[in-house]
Amino acid sequence: MSPRSAGLPDPRIPAGPIADAWRRTRDGLPLISPLRKRQLQVLVVGSGLAGASAAATLAEQGYRVKLVTFHDSPRRAHSVAAQGGINAAKNYANDGDSIGRLFADTLKGGDFRAREAGCHRLAEISGGIIDQCVAQGVPFAREYGGTLANRNFGGSLVSRTFYARGQTGQQLLYGAYQALMRQVAAGQVELLTRRDMLELVTVDGVARGIVCRHLITGALETHTAHAVLLASGGYSNVYYLSTNALKSNASAIWAAHRQGALFANPCFTQIHPTCIPSGDTFQSKLTLMSESLRNDGRVWLPAKRDDLRAAAAIPEAERDYFLERQYPAYGNMVPRDVASRRARELCNGGQGVGPGGRSVYLDFNDAIADHGRATIAARYGNLFEMYERITGDDPMAGPMRIYPAPHYTMGGLWVDYHLMSSIPGLFVLGEANFSEHGANRLGASALMQGLADGYFIAPATVTAWLAGHPTPELGPDHPACREAEAQAHGRLHALLAAGGSQPVDAFHRELGHLMIEYCGISRCAEGLHTGLKQVALLEARFHQEVRVPGEAKGPNGELEKALRVVDFFSLAQLMLRDALAREESCGAHFREEHQTPEGEALRDDGTFAHIAAWQYQPGSGNPGQPAPAGEPVRHSEPLEFTLMQPSTRNYR
């Protein structure tokens, strides 16, 4: 095992047995008196599951909290769109689940690229999250006897997923949002909506505030605090078309990265196999269709290349049920990454259907014949309706068309066991951090992690940080604030001054094409090098040819987009670099050079059982300016496995 890089802070992983480590850690953390808490200001950026739950909980404890979100209301955050459910090791199903099993599934699901201690803590906290949400009135699905219902999710062997129809994320978010609004009404939280974070303010290397742009007035504002929490979500929109909301962005974490926060495992991005594919150039979004569809749907493609016949006109013998053919044991239920890769290979080979040959069929014909229309309608009626609304086609009449789409990013800002980034005083929660999902996230674990971070972990560790680091109040006139404001001002005006004629979206679309091609489902050195070159060229062209209409004052949606896309250019290059440096296949990261003769992922535990944490070098992809890309520095944090030894997945 390689030692930890010199440039990496201590990850503060607790010593001793992992099983009880979080309780021991928490019991030993310093506390702060209620009177003192009232004098301390905490700033939370983002109002999704992690941000809203952290802000509400810290406010309940007596801190003065400011919550910043770019939305008009905290309830809009993209957590709202999570469909499937939330895992918890309650073992209500009495099917042998336990904290140990959820821990093992999380670590294994992440293909042994996450910290044991973090995964274990998540499993330990999971049950308390359900208790909290139920107490808030989250209307989870129930059994006839009145107990909570559980379902099996994402190929797990136990039923540990709690759900509220297909809108679990919405209901959990509203629980946290309502807790937050209670604190807003009580005067404990100041709600700052419609603000985009543009810069992080640091004083002597410690995070002390942010600069944001008010999206209605256009004014730049500086907000200072004793601790800053980023809970701003993931970066799937680097691919332009993804299942993320259109405004989901990486700008808050990228601003922190520019100030020195390390970025961990940026190339670990998850692709979801069952999404409604793209068609027209102006399609703005890929909509996720629940994975549960694969329980009854059969995935197939025409056996012949370039077969333009309608699905119904292709006889059974000329159909290739490729997942069933290649994986007789798991069939259509193979994990997300495997299903995605096989679909892409065949589409690249010319077997794909739909516009541009970029989709595969998901067919319910046999399921309807076996179980009857009524049963299938009861199981998937709402999903079929959603599909028909978007595509105009009825899945009862003919097969759906689906294709993989970027969905979740495991990578994010590096944090230690206390969720503190490499910038002291800056905490990172939820999808914005890299934390516990390793190289691939288990289904129904994103909601669990966001709420574990917000309700339970951050409130304890932020208190510990504040107890140990008495920091003086910081006025908005402090030179550090002025400097950050000037930086933000410069970036805005450089974009507005660009003299081109192309809209921002045109460049974002092109960036998306490059990233999905070279850093998507499947990656290779040659493609990654090409990607790096082309993204740099595109970035330079952007600054020459873009037109950002309007001014800095007042609402300016195009300026908002331009600021986001500039950050995506830099992040894209970091992702490509990270994918290039990780010479192995693990989880969602598949390097074509590293596969078994059967075409399965080949991990290299000897060399790569570590977290890659990248350090920004000033001058590399200078924001707002077409500067040549510099070389960020790659640090590594070795991963130790004590409870479980890395094993290899095999679905053949």
Next chain:
Amino acid sequence: MSGTLSLNLRIWRQASPDGPGAYGSYRLEQISRDLSLLEALDVLNEQLIGAGERPVTFEHDCREGICGSCGFLVNGQAHGPQRATTVCQLYLRQFQDGDTLVLDPWRAKAFPLIQDLAVDRASLDSLIGAGGYCSVNTGNAPEANGTLIGKEQAASAFDTATCIGCGACVASCRNASASLFVAAKLAHLAQLPQGQPERSHRARAMQAEMEQQGFGSCSNNLECEAVCPKQISADWISWMHREGRRDPA
């Protein structure tokens, strides 16, 4: 189904809340019927930017009908003609080649206009802040299965909790009442044991706040139910009026 169509758009353009507003007329030629109406506005905006004009401001985010950001009137109907559909999920195949669509912002005293089709709906957050929660601090929750809740009861609570806060109910009410929004939240929590301790207070406080925020009273027109993308029943409004007269617990 594919193919293209052309559309005439008449869109309310107003640069600032206190400035003058007027309809702008635009035409989109031969665009794909598989685009959503919001994607058609994206196309229009790219054309406007190319021509050096200010793009149309409209709210949107998830574009899958769940975040509640989007919403404007299409030919006078909140979220347009399709039942149970937010405007982001309204596809052009619902329209005919050559149709004229008139797009207006939500108009309500409690929703001040920001620009073009975007309005400020912060008043809905204030309604939730007035009592739309269970007062339970993090960490003192009892074991989740300690409280049994019938399957049907939980499902009915869910049906009301599914409100996305888009404001269509307010925009389509002749009194700009938020009755359906408030009733949905009251009903969600009143149907569950967790909501009982604060039930009476919540009902009074949220209805008082509704008046405070400048929403009108229910006009019993039931337009709110007709336009609600989540199909929340207006029966809950009648229920709410009884609920408001409950004795304090």
